[in-house]
Amino acid sequence: MPTYDFVNKDDGEMETHFLRISELDKFKEDHPQLKSVISAPNIIGGTGTSGIKIDDGFKEVLAKVGEAHPGTNLSDRYAKRTIKDIKTQSVVDKHRKLQAKGN
Numbered sequence: 569m570p571t572y573d574f575v576n577k578d579d580g581e582m583e584t585h586f587l588r589i590s591e592l593d594k595f596k597e598d599h600p601q602l603k604s605v606i607s608a609p610n611i612i613g614g615t616g617t618s619g620i621k622i623d624d625g626f627k628e629v630l631a632k633v634g635e636a637h638p639g640t641n642l643s644d645r646y647a648k649r650t651i652k653d654i655k656t657q658s659v660v661d662k663h664r665k666l667q668a669k670g671n
Contacts, residue, residue: 574602 569586576583578601587595596604622630627646634640634647649657 573605573607574599575605577601577603 569588572585572587572592574583574585575581582605583602585595596602630642630646631648634643634645637643638647
């Protein structure tokens, strides 16, 4: 059943009522002290526990952004990387670890 928000004209208190749409007109007639308040509907954007699914077209946009900004999280996650890029990054990571150990 839909929820409807009303404000009491007498004391300004907000009330929420669960009504069928067929009952709404009768409820308004029976309670003239209540004024209906328009609110945003609750919209479900997706289901499941794995998070939001990203559209393939948007993945392409993220890949372009990642390629334009190497070394960022977007680049690591979405950018198309060549084998040379992957091996270069592994060598850089190896030397960073060695430098961190030495200091």
